[in-house]
Amino acid sequence: MHLERVAVVGLGYVGLSLSCALASKGFKVIGLDKDYEKVRMIEKGLTPIYEEGLDKVLGEVLDNGNLKLTQSYEEMINWTDICFICVGTPSRPDGSIDLSYVEDASRMIGKCLRNKKKYYLVVVRSTIPPGTTVNVVKKVIEEESGKRLTDYGLCFNPEFLREGKALQDIFNPDRIVIGCLDETSGEALLDFYKSFHGDNVPPVLVTTPTNAELIKYANNAFLAMKISFINMISQLCQNLPGADVKVVAEGIGMDKRIGREFLDAGLGWGGSCFPKDTIGLLKFGESIGVRLPILEATIEVNDSQISNAIALAEKLVGGVYGKNIAVLGLAFKPGTDDVRESRSIRLIEKLLERGARVRVHDPKALEKSREVLKNKVSYASCIEECLQNADLCILATEWSEYKGLKREMLEKLMKHPALLDCRRIYDPREFKGIKFAAIGLGEPSI
Numbered sequence: 339m340h341l342e343r344v345a346v347v348g349l350g351y352v353g354l355s356l357s358c359a360l361a362s363k364g365f366k367v368i369g370l371d372k373d374y375e376k377v378r379m380i381e382k383g384l385t386p387i388y389e390e391g392l393d394k395v396l397g398e399v400l401d402n403g404n405l406k407l408t409q410s411y412e413e414m415i416n417w418t419d420i421c422f423i424c425v426g427t428p429s430r431p432d433g434s435i436d437l438s439y440v441e442d443a444s445r446m447i448g449k450c451l452r453n454k455k456k457y458y459l460v461v462v463r464s465t466i467p468p469g470t471t472v473n474v475v476k477k478v479i480e481e482e483s484g485k486r487l488t489d490y491g492l493c494f495n496p497e498f499l500r501e502g503k504a505l506q507d508i509f510n511p512d513r514i515v516i517g518c519l520d521e522t523s524g525e526a527l528l529d530f531y532k533s534f535h536g537d538n539v540p541p542v543l544v545t546t547p548t549n550a551e552l553i554k555y556a557n558n559a560f561l562a563m564k565i566s567f568i569n570m571i572s573q574l575c576q577n578l579p580g581a582d583v584k585v586v587a588e589g590i591g592m593d594k595r596i597g598r599e600f601l602d603a604g605l606g607w608g609g610s611c612f613p614k615d616t617i618g619l620l621k622f623g624e625s626i627g628v629r630l631p632i633l634e635a636t637i638e639v640n641d642s643q644i645s646n647a648i649a650l651a652e653k654l655v656g657g658v659y660g661k662n663i664a665v666l667g668l669a670f671k672p673g674t675d676d677v678r679e680s681r682s683i684r685l686i687e688k689l690l691e692r693g694a695r696v697r698v699h700d701p702k703a704l705e706k707s708r709e710v711l712k713n714k715v716s717y718a719s720c721i722e723e724c725l726q727n728a729d730l731c732i733l734a735t736e737w738s739e740y741k742g743l744k745r746e747m748l749e750k751l752m753k754h755p756a757l758l759d760c761r762r763i764y765d766p767r768e769f770k771g772i773k774f775a776a777i778g779l780g781e782p783s784i
């Protein structure tokens with residue numbers, strides 16, 4: 339089956355990156371978002387998010403006509419053969435997943451499929467709790483379209499991209515997971531990926547939608563657990579003269595069964611996925627009467643890393659009340675301007691509660707941070723301005739721009755040079771002579 343014309347619903351981090359990647363490989367793509375401003379912005383070649391290389395690809399695919407934008411579901415469905423649903427699935431206040439955007443998109447797609455004569459494949463790429471493809475998406479589409487599976491196709495196909503490396507991950511994923519109820523849908527999606535990846539099709543796992551949905555949640559829960567594990571060890575190291583979590587991580591990471599990735603101690607995991615997916619999985623377990631104690635501990639350790647960092651800051655400068663604190667890094671990780679559930683922002687809020695005065699810097703996320711932090715902090719346009727007259731500098735996001743920080747610079751610019759490394763990017767030996775502390779670093783043993 340040749341599915342050439344592609345629709346993407348929801349043009350956020352996932353949908354916009356996917357649209358650009360597909361269009362850059364020659365597919366004819368039409369992107370739809372319910373946010374009018376976002377659609378207008380993208381049409382003008384402006385990316386509403388920061389992702390390396392995305393603006394360039396967007397410009398190219400708009401120029402060559404491979405990417406079009408719309409707000410009409412009817413136009414989108416009439417014009418295409420396959421549609422990827424990439425809308426948000428945020429947390430509700432109790433932590434369970436809000437499926438209303440997925441439901442809305444399914445309803446609109448279903449309505450428009452009613453008059454579609456040709457086979458049409460719907461692919462859900464948003465992260466959804468086990469059972470949602472069948473109990474929500476399929477149900478709604480069939481109610482609205484009057485069609486039954488095999489008249490149309492349906493798959494759940496989880497997205498595993500990392501923000502900051504979105505395009506790279508879409509072009510070279512570790513694997514493709516296809517969850518489908520019928521063979522035709524699975525084969526149609528597999529054919530689609532064969533035409534996208536050419537000779538380099540990654541390993542493919544075809545399974546049920548429920549397994550595929552659980553694979554996505556279990557995947558994120560495992561990665562979050564790995565980070566929380568090393569953060570738990572980091573708390574041990576901090577109380578152990580001569581211990582350093584970086585070396586411990588290196589040592590255990592050499593074990594091929596463990597691997598070095600996701601063993602970087604720090605402020606913990608944040609962003610748009612791990613926090614909502616871990617709590618979402620816990621809540622899903624609860625809803626079917628299953629407790630997930632490892633996940634509970636994973637979240638508990640993550641939360642405790644903020645108080646751990648505050649305690650280190652207090653100890654380093656003798657209390658943060660009334661102190662001028664420079665915070666470097668606001669994005670939840672380098673390479674993105676996403677500040678959703680950013681650990682740095684959480685840390686700043688705690689510092690403010692304790693009466694500190696905070697000045698912040700980030701190479702890409704200043705604008706998005708302003709929407710959250712408003713006028714509670716001051717904003718610096720460069721590292722030097724951020725450090726000026728400060729009593730403490732806290733490194734919160736490990737942007738490469740911050741790796742060149744030198745002791746002399748701190749001595750020259752700060753009122754009282756002191757550095758707290760919350761992402762373990764500095765060599766403590768280079769900051770000898772000034773106050774220095776780091777997550778997971780015990781006192782020198784001699």
Ligand SMILES: NC(=O)c1ccc[n+]([C@@H]2O[C@H](COP(=O)([O-])OP(=O)(O)OC[C@H]3O[C@@H](n4cnc5c(N)ncnc54)[C@H](O)[C@@H]3O)[C@@H](O)[C@H]2O)c1
Pocket residue numbers: 347348349350351352353370371372373376424425426427439440442443463464465466497498499500501610611
């Ligand atoms: N961001 C990531 O790194 C990442 C990675 C893997 C999976 N995911 C999952 O992918 C999904 C999307 O994530 P995101 O970060 O791109 O979200 P996002 O919030 O950046 O974007 C979602 C977009 O969907 C649009 N939208 C919502 N309802 C709509 C509707 N009914 N019709 C049309 N557009 C609609 C919103 O306006 C928004 O632009 C989520 O389920 C997320 O968990 C995200």
